[in-house]
Amino acid sequence: MTYRLVVNGEPAEVGVPGMRRLLDVLREDLGLTGTKEGCGEGECGACTVLVDGEVVVSCLVPVCQVDGSTVRTVEGLAVAGGALAPLQQAFLEAGGAQCGICTPGMLMAAEAFLAAGGEPTDASIREAIAGNLCRCTGYTKIVDAIRLAAERRAGAGAA
Amino acid sequence: MTIQTPASRPTTPRLGRAVPLPLRREGPAKLTGRALYTDDLVFPGAWYGATIRSAVPRARLLAIELDPGFDWSRVAVVTADDIPGRNVVASIAEDQPILVPVGGEIRHQAEPVALLAAADRDTLREARRRVGLRTEPLPPVFDPLESTTVFAHHELVKGDVEAALAADGLAIVEATYRVGHQEQLYIENNAMVAVPREDGGMTVHGSLQCPFYVHRALRTGLGLDDAHTQVVQAETGGGFGGKEEYPSMIALHAALLARRTGRPVRMIYDRHEDLAATTKRHPAVIRHRTGVRRDGTIVAQDIELVLDGGAYTTLTPVVLSRATIHAGGPYDVPNVRIRSRAVATNTPPNGAFRGFGAPQAEFAAEMQVGRCAEAVGMSPLEIRRRNAYRATGITPTGQVLHGDAAALEVLERAAEASEFERVRMRTAAERAGRNPRARTARGIGLALGWHGAGFTGSGEAKMGSVASLELTGDGRIRILTASTEMGQGTKTIFPQLVAAELGVDHDDVEMGPQDTSLVPDSGPTVASRTAMVVGGLLVHAARRLKAEVEGRTGRPFELSWRDDARAHGPTRIDERFSPYAGRAFDDATYSGDAYPTFGWAAAVAEVEVDLDTAEVTVVSVVAVDDVGQAIHPVLCEGQVEGGTLQAVGYATIEEIRLHNGRYLNDRLQTYLIPTSLDAPRIETILVEAPFEDAPHHAKGVGELPMDVGAPAVVAAIHDATGTWIDELPASPERIVAALAGTTAPGPPGVSTVSAAASASSSSSMAPAP
Numbered sequence: 001m002t003y004r005l006v007v008n009g010e011p012a013e014v015g016v017p018g019m020r021r022l023l024d025v026l027r028e029d030l031g032l033t034g035t036k037e038g039c040g041e042g043e044c045g046a047c048t049v050l051v052d053g054e055v056v057v058s059c060l061v062p063v064c065q066v067d068g069s070t071v072r073t074v075e076g077l078a079v080a081g082g083a084l085a086p087l088q089q090a091f092l093e094a095g096g097a098q099c100g101i102c103t104p105g106m107l108m109a110a111e112a113f114l115a116a117g118g119e120p121t122d123a124s125i126r127e128a129i130a131g132n133l134c135r136c137t138g139y140t141k142i143v144d145a146i147r148l149a150a151e152r153r154a155g156a157g158a159a
Numbered sequence: 160m161t162i163q164t165p166a167s168r169p170t171t172p173r174l175g176r177a178v179p180l181p182l183r184r185e186g187p188a189k190l191t192g193r194a195l196y197t198d199d200l201v202f203p204g205a206w207y208g209a210t211i212r213s214a215v216p217r218a219r220l221l222a223i224e225l226d227p228g229f230d231w232s233r234v235a236v237v238t239a240d241d242i243p244g245r246n247v248v249a250s251i252a253e254d255q256p257i258l259v260p261v262g263g264e265i266r267h268q269a270e271p272v273a274l275l276a277a278a279d280r281d282t283l284r285e286a287r288r289r290v291g292l293r294t295e296p297l298p299p300v301f302d303p304l305e306s307t308t309v310f311a312h313h314e315l316v317k318g319d320v321e322a323a324l325a326a327d328g329l330a331i332v333e334a335t336y337r338v339g340h341q342e343q344l345y346i347e348n349n350a351m352v353a354v355p356r357e358d359g360g361m362t363v364h365g366s367l368q369c370p371f372y373v374h375r376a377l378r379t380g381l382g383l384d385d386a387h388t389q390v391v392q393a394e395t396g397g398g399f400g401g402k403e404e405y406p407s408m409i410a411l412h413a414a415l416l417a418r419r420t421g422r423p424v425r426m427i428y429d430r431h432e433d434l435a436a437t438t439k440r441h442p443a444v445i446r447h448r449t450g451v452r453r454d455g456t457i458v459a460q461d462i463e464l465v466l467d468g469g470a471y472t473t474l475t476p477v478v479l480s481r482a483t484i485h486a487g488g489p490y491d492v493p494n495v496r497i498r499s500r501a502v503a504t505n506t507p508p509n510g511a512f513r514g515f516g517a518p519q520a521e522f523a524a525e526m527q528v529g530r531c532a533e534a535v536g537m538s539p540l541e542i543r544r545r546n547a548y549r550a551t552g553i554t555p556t557g558q559v560l561h562g563d564a565a566a567l568e569v570l571e572r573a574a575e576a577s578e579f580e581r582v583r584m585r586t587a588a589e590r591a592g593r594n595p596r597a598r599t600a601r602g603i604g605l606a607l608g609w610h611g612a613g614f615t616g617s618g619e620a621k622m623g624s625v626a627s628l629e630l631t632g633d634g635r636i637r638i639l640t641a642s643t644e645m646g647q648g649t650k651t652i653f654p655q656l657v658a659a660e661l662g663v664d665h666d667d668v669e670m671g672p673q674d675t676s677l678v679p680d681s682g683p684t685v686a687s688r689t690a691m692v693v694g695g696l697l698v699h700a701a702r703r704l705k706a707e708v709e710g711r712t713g714r715p716f717e718l719s720w721r722d723d724a725r726a727h728g729p730t731r732i733d734e735r736f737s738p739y740a741g742r743a744f745d746d747a748t749y750s751g752d753a754y755p756t757f758g759w760a761a762a763v764a765e766v767e768v769d770l771d772t773a774e775v776t777v778v779s780v781v782a783v784d785d786v787g788q789a790i791h792p793v794l795c796e797g798q799v800e801g802g803t804l805q806a807v808g809y810a811t812i813e814e815i816r817l818h819n820g821r822y823l824n825d826r827l828q829t830y831l832i833p834t835s836l837d838a839p840r841i842e843t844i845l846v847e848a849p850f851e852d853a854p855h856h857a858k859g860v861g862e863l864p865m866d867v868g869a870p871a872v873v874a875a876i877h878d879a880t881g882t883w884i885d886e887l888p889a890s891p892e893r894i895v896a897a898l899a900g901t902t903a904p905g906p907p908g909v910s911t912v913s914a915a916a917s918a919s920s921s922s923s924m925a926p927a928p
Contacts, residue, residue, distance in 0.1 A: 038430065039429075039430040039827040041826065044430075073192065074190075084190060085891065088187075091352060095794060095796070096813060098647065098797055099190075099345070101396025107190065122840075125835050134835075135344050135805070136797070138800030138803055139835040140800045140843075150458065
């Protein structure tokens with residue numbers, strides 16, 4: 001079967017079995033290895049991507065379910081010219097990435113949280129990333145980074 | 160975050176404080192998805208590898224049976240007969256085979272027996288199902304207290320324990336503590352890709368902490384020399400000790416398959432295999448008998464400690480050393496006897512995990528001090544104040560502590576920041592006046608700890624690590640070490656240290672790749688030694704480089720290095736470790752300076768216990784850690800926060816359950832670690848009591864917070880409920896049992912057994928992936 005997706009703004013076409021995991025399509029068929037596999041059973045969130053703006057774990061999504069969808073991965077976060085997006089910059093400054101393996105999924109969950117425009121309280125940020133396990137940071141600096149990004153976004157919006 | 164340097168001490172150079180802190184060096188690559196972890200590496204024509212493992216805890220291997228109905232021409236099969244070198248995974252002892260040979264003994268449920276590789280995953284999956292193992296069961300041993308196979312043992316004696324315990328007027332406090340396994344649970348599973356070379360050599364790319372450990376294992380197992388063996392670290396998604404030693408096994412497996420097929424072979428573990436087969440924190444049984452005077456002075460500690468090493472030696476003797484030396488906790492007690500042993504059981508080998516024996520030992524020590532405080536009616540803070548080590552204190556190995564013994568400092572800072580005594584008064588009043596129908600209870604707990612910085616004993620002196628600094632002919636400054644980045648910040652702090660010495664910008668200093676063909680053996684990335692030991696070597700190397708260049712140019716290094724490179728060509732400084740002045744350890748008598756120095760830590764945890772379900776919510780933790788000098792405070796805090804949460808998990812939810820020697824919860828659905836919602840608010844306070852013999856005064860930080868988090872949490876559970884939990888994790892089942900006075904579920908870390916485990920001869924297929 002041939003499936004058509006828009007991945008990070010670019011149309012993509014893959015001829016693969018319909019039950020192939022979106023994770024494998026991204027990593028192996030499209031060469032987008034920024035999305036990681038941590039458990040293969042939807043527990044760790046390392047493979048988190050956005051499908052039509054919704055947070056999904058791509059290890060549990062067969063490609064046939066997302067035919068015609070828009071997919072965003074960590075590779076699609078950076079702004080034109082390859083500069084870090086404000087969210088990525090906030091993670092860098094706040095120390096929100098250590099080993100980096102949960103980072104792509106964490107960023108996508110955070111991106112969805114920011115896009116939803118909710119109040120960036122400690123509790124709401126923790127809720128937003130509760131599906132993404134991190135073993136390095138204790139989450140403190142990840143929460144700080146997302147709050148920083150939200151504040152900058154609000155500041156930019158006000159200005 | 161606050162950094163405190165007491166006025167009484169000389170101030171240390173403010174490394175990196177004059178300029179803004181550099182950002183994580185490899186951060187942008189990690190944040191954009193460009194960083195390449197092992198499974199991200201593409202090798203055209205690579206095959207996929209798999210491991211056939213035993214499915215019995217102990218047996219004689221009679222035969223490996225390949226289903227004749229399957230087309231084996233599409234699959235490469237490797238058994239022990241195909242190993243060109245010696246069939247051992249080289250480590251401290253040479254007892255663990257790469258693959259169990261036919262006729263040999265299977266010693267645990269996840270032991271590698273054969274290897275398969277195929278061009279695609281479907282063929283590989285099918286082939287795995289077509290391999291059977293014929294075995295003859297042997298009686299397994301699961302309880303470490305029943306094991307007679309001893310990997311290592313120690314007896315540390317200071318003063319006269321029996322005489323001291325016989326004195327009048329003492330409260331004698333006795334208890335036995337048991338802790339279970341803990342999984343490192345780095346989010347990137349173990350992974351290796353082996354690439355055969357045309358010259359007969361082998362290159363392995365992988366997720367690993369210690370390139371030269373893997374290098375040595377490959378040379379031994381493949382019978383290769385240095386020149387034909389190359390190990391390259393890929394970006395590594397966490398280690399925490401879990402990628403210290405098992406990567407040697409996986410690299411050997413991948414390399415054997417690559418040698419057989421003549422192709423690159425990818426050996427990428429999934430989470431289930433990683434959990435089922437790789438090393439965990441050692442379970443332990445620790446018995447304490449303590450004599451404490453009515454004024455709170457602890458006069459005698461009699462301690463017996465048993466570690467479960469699992470089926471093979473791996474790093475267990477060194478873990479036992481650290482556990483033994485730390486077993487009394489950070490207290491200056493005149494009479495101490497610590498008897499310890501590490502034994503074998505028929506369970507997968509246990510290995511390194513952040514803290515390396517100390518978290519087990521210090522959990523018991525801290526619980527015991529809490530009991531002593533209760534026995535004499537003293538505050539947990541006050542009893543620690545009375546007994547904690549000071550400068551000139553003498554440890555059980557006879558080590559005299561220096562002016563950087565910061566136990567009291569971290570203790571007072573933690574008590575102050577958490578308002579410990581005030582909160583404790585409140586929780587005590589709440590407990591006393593609690594309505595029987597109350598649904599929750601709050602508590603606060605305190606723990607104090609110490610952590611020997613760097614290798615134990617003469618380890619560092621024997622290793623003689625080398626770190627190099629190079630000024631290249633084209634004017635680049637390059638650091639060459641085998642120290643790996645796993646998230647802790649190696650690639651950021653090394654350039655920081657060198658740049659500060661040379662007076663150049665952080666960005667002017669490059670990090671060479673962790674590739675054994677390019678860098679010297681600067682030792683393994685373990686034991687919180689990277690910042691302290693290898694960082695110290697780099698500072699010395701930078702000073703030499705600076706002097707050499709300035710000697711030639713007559714101008715400051717920062718103004719002349721590029722000219723010097725052009726005029727003089729490359730300069731390389733190789734700096735070899737030499738022992739810290741005046742610090743020596745005698746292996747024969749197991750006495751002397753067990754560590755160059757110690758880091759000190761205190762934690763205060765507040766919990767809420769649900770009195771119906773006994774679930775524990777850790778509300779907050781104040782973590783105070785003495786790191787000597789914080790080279791990069793943001794990264795350093797990150798270490799404290801991450802280590803603290805791992806300790807909270809250890810205290811509350813992380814447990815491996817075993818049946819017939821097999822881990823039952825070997826998936827991420829069943830082995831739980833804290834999520835962002837389970838994680839407390841962590842307030843970090845860094846204390847800097849400088850290690851005077853390191854040129855940059857750093858002591859290391861990685862393991863320190865792991866030692867104090869769990870006892871602080873369990874002390875808080877006691878404060879909330881009035882009951883002591885002597886086992887880790889303090890799971891709801893154990894808390895309910897303790898509150899009801901009923902028997903707790905089986906001890907942590909010990910396998911249950913079914914009748915079938917002792918059945919006679921059987922033929923079993925390998926478990927499906």
